[in-house]
Amino acid sequence: MPALLEVAALSAFYGETEVLHGIDFAVAAGGVTALLGANGAGKTTTLRAICGMVRARGEIVFDGEAIAGRATEAIARRGIGHVPDGRGTFLELSVEENLRLGAISRGDRGVGDDIERMFGYFPKLRERLRQQAGTLSGGEQQMLAIARALLLRPKLLLLDEPSFGLAPLIVTEMFAILARINREERMSMLIVEQNANLALALADHAYLLETGRIMMSGAAAEMRENAAIRHSYLGY
């Protein structure tokens, strides 16, 4: 498969501190790539660097175009939907307004249909449409964040720890939905997770990040069998 996103020698900084030390990775078109690693390994920073939210150096080629150094809103409009760390809910606005905001950069008339399609994946959102988004539960806000990012009609979806703080049952349900979205919409995904089991079940390719460097990479199935990963990240 051709690469939709290619990242080479990417470094990122918080102030003067370098937290990513020149990493290389790729996301295949239509595929799901997982970035695994412990807390503080640089997973969230990697996603932020792709979207121009932190100071970064290196090459980022998305869909045949160099996007490093571009403004965040330009990168979003270019076709990268980002489900951020902490879900990024517009707490003061209604669920419906949150959804409409996802599609705000689009000029076409298909938004209503697309929102309807999102209700197919996340029926709860339809019931909550008029409610203030800040009153949703964590799981509902996570679903809202995914729907909002999809309404951008992105070519690539970045997911930052979608399982964070959610009950196991909801997490399982959500990963099943993500798999469906990948299959039915051929949506390419780059997913960051601490829960390696879940991520490796969804992904077809994975990278292991440790303190800002890529320590290992390979097909998700192989990574699951790897003794070191099993021991450190899968817990068996």
Next chain:
Amino acid sequence: MQALLHQIFSGIATGGIYASVALALVMIYQATHHVNFAQGEMATFSTYIALTLIEAGLPYWIAFVITVAISFVIGVVIERVLMRPMTEAPVLSSVGVFIGLLLIFNSVTGWIFTYTVKAFPSPFPETSRFLGGWASPHEAGATAVTLIVLALVYVFFRFTKLGLAMRAAAFNPVSSRLVGIHVGWMLALGWGLAAAIGAIAGMMVAPIVFLDPGMMSGILLYAFAGALLGGIDNALGAVIGGFAVGVIENLAGAYLVGAELKLTLALIIILAVLILKPAGLFGRAIVSRV
């Protein structure tokens, strides 16, 4: 009874002016979490532009529209040139810029247009048979203009895509960028709208209080009291607060404290709100679950 009704109605008329300026303050507060102290002086400057255009022979309503447009542009330019470099600055620096802006507008207005008090024309007739004497035609007309402006602003923010994008940019700039909103431009538009609303308030109040470079300083105080009373983070609350302050001010001025102490009342309201209910009457606490 006739006198009381008259006081209430003229309170609503000036309250509408306070409500407009309060709305302008809230719009910028929601986006930046700062109060634009220069809002009043900017409005005064705009009113002088209107007077210049009218004296040059333009019909009132054409001068009105041009003034609103020029004020909008001034607001946008101030945000782009002066406020944008301040986004990461500490609070005190921003306050310094706002006060500097106030002094600059005040002095430039006096320098260009002189400090002489001037009469400003009203677009409404001198007398009317329909109002029965308990409100002047200008008060009624100004109230109508204010209500139309407030309704337009409401429709814009509530029902248009651009209005939604502006609200989103004010509430959550990070998430707004991730959905492709040009947050910087939304802020600039907010400044432009606030300046335009202020200009209309200035043109509506000038026939009542007469035009001089310090015309809006007292009005800004009342508007600020109104915004705090209603809740500085709530546009509708600020508008209601503005009207309430107008009525309170007029009634208290007529029956309680007399005209000399009216402005003190604004300060008492500000103090009372900050001590008793800092969020204001309608300042809703944001509900959030994790």
